[in-house]
Amino acid sequence: MATHLAIAAASATILGLLRDNYPRAEFGASLPFDLYQAKDFDDPFKEGIALALWRVAPNTARRNLGTRTDALGRRFKTSLPIDLFYLVVPFAERAERQQRLLGWVLRAMEDLGPLAATHLNHYLSESNIFADSESVDLVNEPLPVADHLALWDRLKRLPPSATYVMRMVLLDSPTTLGEFPLVRQRNVDMGVLVR
Numbered sequence: 673m674a675t676h677l678a679i680a681a682a683s684a685t686i687l688g689l690l691r692d693n694y695p696r697a698e699f700g701a702s703l704p705f706d707l708y709q710a711k712d713f714d715d716p717f718k719e720g721i722a723l724a725l726w727r728v729a730p731n732t733a734r735r736n737l738g739t740r741t742d743a744l745g746r747r748f749k750t751s752l753p754i755d756l757f758y759l760v761v762p763f764a765e766r767a768e769r770q771q772r773l774l775g776w777v778l779r780a781m782e783d784l785g786p787l788a789a790t791h792l793n794h795y796l797s798e799s800n801i802f803a804d805s806e807s808v809d810l811v812n813e814p815l816p817v818a819d820h821l822a823l824w825d826r827l828k829r830l831p832p833s834a835t836y837v838m839r840m841v842l843l844d845s846p847t848t849l850g851e852f853p854l855v856r857q858r859n860v861d862m863g864v865l866v867r
Contacts, residue, residue, distance in 0.1 A: 684795035727757035749845035
């Protein structure tokens with residue numbers, strides 16, 4: 673059961689796993705990692721890895737999920753399946769260093785593979801965002817040329833970067849469905865004029 677905090681938890685998990693596993697011997701002990709918004713690209717840091725959530729879309733692969741039932745038998749409204757689209761941007765002052773960072777981050781993102789609930793619940797202060805049985809896929813998904821040019825047009829100072837999609841993040845509803853007793857008898861009066 674992923675709560676409304678799932679988007680923030682997904683972003684924090686990617687950033688946290690990259691920060692925890694980067695090669696300090698090559699890139700130094702204090703390489704910055706940060707979540708970026710569009711405005712942050714106007715004045716980016718000189719060196720580091722930026723992760724930007726640039727698009728959220730409904731997942732069209734699974735539309736009719738049905739209602740969700742918890743362990744107590746309560747029924748909840750249908751979960752909302754979404755895909756999260758990320759832009760991973762390595763910054764550096766020199767082109768060679770930026771390309772080294774890009775090569776490392778591409779390999780590191782591929783190594784992350786499917787993310788289990790243990791990872792997804794680790795990087796925010798709340799620890800029950802995803803159910804133990806939940807996991808999400810994180811895959812490299814190149815942008816269509818038109819989208820790439822539009823993104824490049826908006827973010828003028830964007831160095832070479834990579835795009836990823838986290839598929840099937842389920843946002844569960846906390847709203848329960850009312851339980852009503854079964855209909856046992858109907859009373860239908862035929863031909864009675866009501867005044």
